Amino acid sequence: MLEVKMIAGKPVTRTVAAMPTPAGHYDLIVVGLGSAGAEALIVAAEAGLKVLGVDVRAAMGGNWTLGAINGAPKWPGNVPGRLASLERAAHKHGAELAYETSVAAAYRDGQRIVGLKILRNGIFRDVTANMFIDATGNATLALLAGAKVRFGRAVDGAQFTVSRTYYVEHADGRMGPVYSGKCRSPNVPVAEQSAFATELAAGRLGFRNKRRVLMACPYIGAREEAGVETDVVLSFRECLFGPRCEKPVFTAWVPYDIHRISDRAFETEPSVNWEILCRMSPFAYPVSVPYEALIAKGVENLLVPSRHMGIDRDVLAGLRMVAEMQMSGKAAAAAVVVALKSGISVREVPYGELRKHLDRYNLARPLRQPHVGFYSKNEIAPFTDDQIIQALKRDIGNAVSWVFHRTPDDEDRSSYAYYSCWDVAERGSQERNSALRSKLVQAMHAEKRYSANYATALGIMGDPQAVDILLEIVRNPGGERDPLVDYVYPNRLKAICLLGRIGSAEAVKPLVDIVADGGEQYTATLLKAKACDYSKYPGWVYPFDGRAAGYRFAAVSLAVVALDLLLKRHPDPGTATRIREWAHDGKTAFPDEAQIKAIAQRLFHGAEGRSNGNGKV
Amino acid sequence: MSVMTLRRRTFIASAAASAASFRIGPIWAQTPKRSPSGVPVVAECETVFLGASAYALGAALKNPAKTVVLEQSLMLVPEFSGALLPNVLTAAEGEIATLVRERIEKEGLSGNGRYHAPPVSDVMSALVMHRKANLFLNANVADIRRAGRGFVVEIIGPDGYSTIAAERVIDTMPTAWRDAGAKAIKEKFFAAPLVGKPKGDLGRFATDKREVVPGALPGENILKVRLAADTDWHNARLALYDAFEKMVAEDDTFSIGGEATALGYLYREARTQAAHLPGVVWHPGAQYPDLMNALTAGELCLKSK
Numbered sequence: 001m002l003e004v005k006m007i008a009g010k011p012v013t014r015t016v017a018a019m020p021t022p023a024g025h026y027d028l029i030v031v032g033l034g035s036a037g038a039e040a041l042i043v044a045a046e047a048g049l050k051v052l053g054v055d056v057r058a059a060m061g062g063n064w065t066l067g068a069i070n071g072a073p074k075w076p077g078n079v080p081g082r083l084a085s086l087e088r089a090a091h092k093h094g095a096e097l098a099y100e101t102s103v104a105a106a107y108r109d110g111q112r113i114v115g116l117k118i119l120r121n122g123i124f125r126d127v128t129a130n131m132f133i134d135a136t137g138n139a140t141l142a143l144l145a146g147a148k149v150r151f152g153r154a155v156d157g158a159q160f161t162v163s164r165t166y167y168v169e170h171a172d173g174r175m176g177p178v179y180s181g182k183c184r185s186p187n188v189p190v191a192e193q194s195a196f197a198t199e200l201a202a203g204r205l206g207f208r209n210k211r212r213v214l215m216a217c218p219y220i221g222a223r224e225e226a227g228v229e230t231d232v233v234l235s236f237r238e239c240l241f242g243p244r245c246e247k248p249v250f251t252a253w254v255p256y257d258i259h260r261i262s263d264r265a266f267e268t269e270p271s272v273n274w275e276i277l278c279r280m281s282p283f284a285y286p287v288s289v290p291y292e293a294l295i296a297k298g299v300e301n302l303l304v305p306s307r308h309m310g311i312d313r314d315v316l317a318g319l320r321m322v323a324e325m326q327m328s329g330k331a332a333a334a335a336v337v338v339a340l341k342s343g344i345s346v347r348e349v350p351y352g353e354l355r356k357h358l359d360r361y362n363l364a365r366p367l368r369q370p371h372v373g374f375y376s377k378n379e380i381a382p383f384t385d386d387q388i389i390q391a392l393k394r395d396i397g398n399a400v401s402w403v404f405h406r407t408p409d410d411e412d413r414s415s416y417a418y419y420s421c422w423d424v425a426e427r428g429s430q431e432r433n434s435a436l437r438s439k440l441v442q443a444m445h446a447e448k449r450y451s452a453n454y455a456t457a458l459g460i461m462g463d464p465q466a467v468d469i470l471l472e473i474v475r476n477p478g479g480e481r482d483p484l485v486d487y488v489y490p491n492r493l494k495a496i497c498l499l500g501r502i503g504s505a506e507a508v509k510p511l512v513d514i515v516a517d518g519g520e521q522y523t524a525t526l527l528k529a530k531a532c533d534y535s536k537y538p539g540w541v542y543p544f545d546g547r548a549a550g551y552r553f554a555a556v557s558l559a560v561v562a563l564d565l566l567l568k569r570h571p572d573p574g575t576a577t578r579i580r581e582w583a584h585d586g587k588t589a590f591p592d593e594a595q596i597k598a599i600a601q602r603l604f605h606g607a608e609g610r611s612n613g614n615g616k617v
Numbered sequence: 618m619s620v621m622t623l624r625r626r627t628f629i630a631s632a633a634a635s636a637a638s639f640r641i642g643p644i645w646a647q648t649p650k651r652s653p654s655g656v657p658v659v660a661e662c663e664t665v666f667l668g669a670s671a672y673a674l675g676a677a678l679k680n681p682a683k684t685v686v687l688e689q690s691l692m693l694v695p696e697f698s699g700a701l702l703p704n705v706l707t708a709a710e711g712e713i714a715t716l717v718r719e720r721i722e723k724e725g726l727s728g729n730g731r732y733h734a735p736p737v738s739d740v741m742s743a744l745v746m747h748r749k750a751n752l753f754l755n756a757n758v759a760d761i762r763r764a765g766r767g768f769v770v771e772i773i774g775p776d777g778y779s780t781i782a783a784e785r786v787i788d789t790m791p792t793a794w795r796d797a798g799a800k801a802i803k804e805k806f807f808a809a810p811l812v813g814k815p816k817g818d819l820g821r822f823a824t825d826k827r828e829v830v831p832g833a834l835p836g837e838n839i840l841k842v843r844l845a846a847d848t849d850w851h852n853a854r855l856a857l858y859d860a861f862e863k864m865v866a867e868d869d870t871f872s873i874g875g876e877a878t879a880l881g882y883l884y885r886e887a888r889t890q891a892a893h894l895p896g897v898v899w900h901p902g903a904q905y906p907d908l909m910n911a912l913t914a915g916e917l918c919l920k921s922k
Contacts, residue, residue: 006777190774214875
């Protein structure tokens with residue numbers, strides 16, 4: 001038998017003859033009682049299982065309670081009301097709770113977890129169980145069980161923003177959260193985590209704005225930490241274009257909500273398409289989560305709902321919401337109930353039997369096709385070619401404001417037109433592809449004012465016929481091909497991205513110029529654009545709102561990624577050396593440029609003057 | 618967080634000899650030294666405080682180069698900011714107490730002879746950053762061992778096990794490490810802020826088990842529920858909800874708006890005593906009746922060594 005402890009962020013094993021005599025045995029131990037874990041605990045207890053819940057904090061519910069996500073006017077819907085509902089449900093069904101308790105070690109026998117050593121205030125207890133659920137958010141148990149875990153973004157390990165919240169009473173009596181948020185690196189030593197938490201806490205003082213604080217939330221709200229490798233991993237591309245899972249454990253409409261707007265160049269290609277090129281923020285897409293995405297690969301008796309689920313980072317950007325996390329916890333517990341009551345392993349759970357339990361909680365609702373407005377809930381159908389051409393024949397200017405305006409007409413047709421082009425390129429017939437491209441080329445040449453829109457659409461489809469117009473835009477930003485309009489990612493930023501994908505060697509020089517100049521000239525005139533009046537939305541901090549650094553970050557990061565891709569197709573040792581030197585020069589032209597340079601150092605480290613980027617950005 | 622160098626001390630060498638073989642260096646080692654078992658030694662200091670109480674932070678903010686504070690939660694001065702009560706703002710005597718009081722007033726958190734408790738944790742966070750005090754949050758103390766003339770404190774944090782070497786350990790946690798001080802507790806309480814505009818004086822709801830205490834801000838009222846000394850978190854909440862629902866059954870013009878994030882404690886007598894291990898002192902931070910006095914006492918505690 002192995003005893004496994006976490007030391008300096010890594011599991012360390014030693015062989016032991018046997019586990020110490022346990023203080024208790026359970027059907028299921030749930031570690032981490034956040035949104036997912038609390039629901040798992042209660043569902044399992046309600047079904048009659050003997051359950052132990054373990055959490056380092058002194059409450060259940062995670063972001064829903066201690067994180068104070070969202071507000072409600074009055075008990076019982078507000079934060080204490082939510083806490084009460086969880087505590088009372090746990091009490092009613094006999095679940096045992098171990099608050100302020102850490103997992104000190106796990107005991108493994110082959111591919112099974114046998115038990116845990118838990119710690120509260122210096123007192124250790126050994127406990128055993130038949131099944132385990134890891135809903136910790138940082139994969140504490142999955143790591144101890146030997147599962148593989150992904151931390152953060154592929155290119156640099158960066159995570160979504162985390163926040164520390166005040167739950168406040170507003171002047172009008174409403175209750176709700178205000179945040180201090182920031183990105184952090186994953187799995188860093190305790191001293192760095194403490195410094196980070198302290199900085200966030202001090203930072204939220206500035207958001208109080210004379211409001212009465214009902215709770216200084218004793219919690220860091222994390223949107224992402226650790227993705228556990230599961231039997232099946234669902235990708236963003238599969239959600240959008242692949243066959244939908246016919247036997248889901250739960251389904252949801254989710255937005256793409258990653259929070260850091262200016263540095264999206266470093267995300268995956270589908271993410272860049274969705275967020276930068278199509279700007280689909282106001283839309284939600286359907287996700288059907290397969291059961292296998294809850295089963296930790298290589299471990300016999302560990303389920304991993306919550307942010308550990310088998311979904312890629314892009315899907316997690318939307319599915320991370322409290323309601324979906326709660327559904328994942330219920331689904332995992334339902335599977336444990338079926339497995340234990342049938343005397344089978346978690347991998348043998350028949351879907352028919354599981355579905356009966358899922359339907360009790362209405363988890364696997366059928367989803368309609370294919371998108372809805374995130375705020376308005378209006379359904380939208382794929383565009384025809386003519387609808388696409390018509391939708392792009394306009395100044396695209398109100399993109400940002402849809403995020404805030406919740407009227408039925410919010411969904412911008414240009415976004416969906418771009419998305420429809422992407423959809424045709426991904427799964428349209430050859431005839432449809434050819435016909436649409438012909439129409440876009442024709443419109444691009446006929447409509448000078450809107451030519452950038454049509455070139456962008458062609459670029460999204462990967463068509464090199466767009467290159468000449470895109471080159472004109474980057475060589476002459478603000479020129480006749482790039483009339484200045486309000487937009488969070490205007491055409492001149494999209495052009496950088498697309499030239500990286502489909503551009504010729506001619507694109508290298510203007511892109512290098514953008515990098516060398518720190519994007520200053522390229523983005524200068526964008527500051528005149530103002531997409532919406534943010535003073536109407538107090539509390540929102542928008543990186544591009546009149547902030548040069550936000551646009552410059554976007555331009556330079558997009559150019560670095562584009563050059564990485566371009567130089568793979570058109571090797572140019574001199575240019576690669578120049579980018580390498582720039583990345584190592586230690587200078588910063590605008591805040592956070594060092595982050596771009598750190599990534600550029602990794603992308604352009606090849607000795608032969610070629611980029612060695614991972615190609616995922 | 619700060620990076621600083623400490624003088625070599627005999628106790629550290631002794632501790633090192635038994636726990637690990639390491640070089641004295643920055644308190645937050647950039648590359649952590651490791652004991653033979655592989656557990657990194659992440660800090661060395663003169664005094665390690667268990668619990669980020671006002672007493673501990675008073676000492677740590679006054680003597681940042683000599684101290685490390687270990688806190689199991691993410692809250693600072695939880696016995697005041699998290700428990701919500703007592704919230705009386707008295708005169709400040711010491712340097713740190715004066716700084717805290719000034720910041721409380723600057724942030725608009727004072728009034729009615731009291732302070733608005735929840736954000737005080739973050740007032741302390743700002744001072745911790747400013748003073749470069751050494752603080753480990755989410756640090757669950759797993760073991761305390763004598764090592765030569767000092768101690769090795771083993772913690773489990775977000776990245777697993779690590780250790781701190783110190784000349785002495787002052788435990789300021791409410792029930793002491795391993796609950797060694799549990800019998801000294803007379804009773805506990807749990808509090809919650811109320812919101813809304815009640816029809817009359819909320820004092821009418823006072824019983825021997827509950828009372829409503831005014832806060833610093835206009836209209837701020839805090840429900841306080843008294844609990845037996847052995848009440849745990851789960852049962853404290855259930856008691857709070859029951860008390861609240863009995864009140865709103867009579868008058869639903871107000872609501873419970875939040876919850877304390879720490880339990881409150883009343884002790885049988887003021888105490889500083891030997892704790893679970895010879896040489897470790899238990900001085901519960903929650904025994905102080907007000908924040909300023911606790912900070913000032915902490916400021917003086919290392920001087921009086």
